[in-house]
Amino acid sequence: MAPESLLATTPIEQLAPYLGSNHLPYGVPIHPNLVHFTIGLFVIAITFDVAAALYPLERRVFRFLALPVTRAGLHDVGWYNLLACAVVSFFTVAAGFFEMLLADPLPGVQSALGLGSATTMVWHGVGGVLLLLVIVLMTVWRGYQRFVWRREMGRQVQWLYLLIGLALFPIFGLHGTLGAELAAEFGVHIRADQLLAAGADLREALP
């Protein structure tokens, strides 16, 4: 618990005693490590459903490669990866919000996209929640197609589902770019960047 004298101060000052030079109470940020799973699982889920939908065209290629494949197997990847994506992404967003509360972006910086730190954080924060909603809706939609509407069909997904899934790739890319800029340009939670901004000599501070 924070000492009582701290309660009259700003939130970041109340937390300051618990934070290291990277402005986190632990060594490296958690959110960027969970992001690997959110993006990787989503992209591969959609990719394998596309591959399954186009299966009649690819059958000969797989036979040529001596790689036994079933359409249902490819769709299984599309479904289970998306399900795992939906589960892990709640933690991705939760960790992201916790670490954004503690963020201390460097002042006077403009990103490669021409945005300041507050604008970048608002887009990345609000956009992240919206993308979580989209992932959950896509998972529910994918589930209905698999278990109800297209249960008996070889192609388990509608073309519209695949189109929306593919259209989300560049949106994920843009969203990820905003997050990458918060780190590599605004120096959020990067020990070396924060130490440099505080005037430290890295030769001594980070030997």
Place this chain on the structure above:
Amino acid sequence: MQGLLPPLNDHNLPWMDTIHPIVVHFVIAMAVISVLFDVAGVVLRKPNLFEVSFWNLLVATVAIFVAIIFGQVEAGLAQPYGGASEILNLHSTLGWSLAGVLAVLSGWRYVVRGRDPRQLPLPFLAAGGVLLVLVTIQVALGNQLIWTYGLHTVPVVEATREGLV
């Protein structure tokens, strides 16, 4: 080599931002989920999860070579300082080793799956455990390079160019 690349920007990169950390999404997520789905397949007696694992393992194996190509270029431009040099060496060595490990696991899995796609030998599950450990160590090393030493971040590149690091 640098003659082949566009001029370097304020990240000391010939392209907008580091590409290696994007490609590794598909190594980390697919390798880890492959092991987890194998465990789930055994525990829940759901053999169609083994098929999901197989394809994820294959994606991870292809992706790691792409990750290494970008990793080598970006490591060559990283200007590591202090302890970062040693960590970058370890990260590179373990990266190449993981490419070998993933390739062997993929080959082994192809044979296993060819014999009976609904059975998974327990030694393969154990090998998955080893893979999980190696990936975790590799991720921890990569985390140090960016989150501690800030390689390829604008402030560190700037300080390095000014000779302050």
